[in-house]
Amino acid sequence: MRGKRSHALKRKPSSAGPTASQAEAQLRVLHALALMRREGLSLSAATTRARGARRTTLKYGREALRKRAGRYRVLPTDRYEAWMQFPTEKGAVALPIRGARARGRLSRFWAAVDRYLTTGDASRLRPFRGRAIHIGGVRYPFLTDLTTLDRLANAGEVSFESLYETTA
DSSP states (O other): OOOOOOOOOOOOOOOSOOOHHHHHHHHHHHHHHHHHHHHOOOOOHHHHTTTTTHHHHHHHGGGGGEETTTEEEOOOOOOOOOOOEEEETTEEEEEEEEEEHHHHHHHHHHHHHHHOOOOOOOGGGOOOOOOOETTEEEEEOOOOOOHHHHHHHHHHHOOOSSSOOOOO
């Protein structure tokens, strides 16, 4: 007899990003889960707002969902991996970020960078000084040097259109 089939998000090896269709489906599922966490939406309402399908969210997001009293509830965190942009001194690189908390931390960092670049207010970057994300045994420090951030922004390396990598 075959083992239980896993519906976790399909991932490629760390050296390659997801295909375009995988990345789009992943974004819709992650967005729906985030809406359920942040706004307390039902599964159907969250997938509608994320422009996805309930069936797809159930298929790929099953590990982050629990059914209680006939209603799906989202767990406080998950272990899904999403390829996200991470700024380094040489420019932005795509890294596989695993877990809702790590994705949220990186999103808060990008919001602090955006705040600094648009208003000059660097106060939201302070909590990230000396901190880093560890991926595959490699330490990636958060870039909080204002001169370097200005240089990257002027070179067009800092883009806020999408933090998630959507192409292979």
